Amino acid sequence: MTAAGTDDLTLRVDGSRPVSPADVEAVLRICDRAEDGGHTGMLTVYVSGTPQPGWTVDLNVGLLTKWERAVRRLERLGLLTASVAAGDCGGTALDVLLATDVRIAVAGTRLVVPVSGDATWPGMALYRLARQTGTARLRRATLLGIPLSTEEAMIAGLLDHIVDEPDEVSEQIAGLAAAITGKELAIRRQLMLDAAEHSFEEALGSHLAACDRALRRAATS
CATH class of the missing domain: 1.10.12 (Lyase 2-enoyl-coa Hydratase; Chain  A, domain 2)
Incomplete structure (x- = not known):
């Protein structure tokens, strides 16, 4: 997970890796910049990737608590937040996407509730999925880990735009966000x-x- 330069409120989240202390710090740093740097407009997060088998081996509840608090802070920022998703998105990528205000997906993107051992991962992504769409549309995804296609996620209200090239839509949304206190x-x-x-x-x-x-x-x- 990486943050861009000091003048660019951009974060990149690789959901193929398990959450780490560095990931927590990356989210907290960009939140600090958004809150303390006098920024206006929009914070953009690029998300992609879903965890590989065995991804939870080194996780612990203490680290997960810090991660969930960092994502919650991102979710409550004063700036508009937008995510740009590509490919399969699960793990930290799904966590962050579901915490943003506007979601843009490249055609073919899928939202994936990752599996740990013999069941889907019971993190706060399940809470946000259910709260944002209700349980009926998500039973297969949350209980069986069956990916949600771009079209299914759009119908469920989890995505706002499906595009081939996300830059134009991102610029339009950033223009609208610039006028918002x-x-x-x-x-x-x-x-x-x-x-x-x-x-x-x-x-x-x-x-x-x-x-x-x-x-x-x-x-x-």
Whole structure:
């Protein structure tokens, strides 16, 4: 897993490798840059690869906890996040893709819940898959590890664009993201995520507070 130069908010995730401390640090570093460097616009993650047999041999719960917290931090950034997927995507690649706001896939991409031993891996990708699409569409993928094709993932709402060349779509989305204030995006993303769990009455206070904030910002602009 690698991060690009200081002026380019780009991360590359190789899902063919098991998660490592270096992977955790790479995600945390780019989150630091996105939050502390005065950046606006979009953070782009290129994801590909799925784990090979035996990939969990050296894993432990402590490392997995750090990884999941790093991915959660990425998921809650003030900037818009976009993933560009190619080929089979599983493991860390699937984890990060499911944590991004906009998902672009090269035609032929497949989403793969990796297998460990005699069953699929029970990481937080299963949680995000179920929360984002519901369980009915995903039984075969989550229980049997059968890959989701690009078309199936698109129908399930896990992907937003299927393209042959992703650069043009990425540039269009980056142009839209450039006009969005980071903290405002983060607030609206959280309201959207909370909606799946909160009743109308529970959500009302948060939405009214966000409306009040928007009115005050408009009055002072």
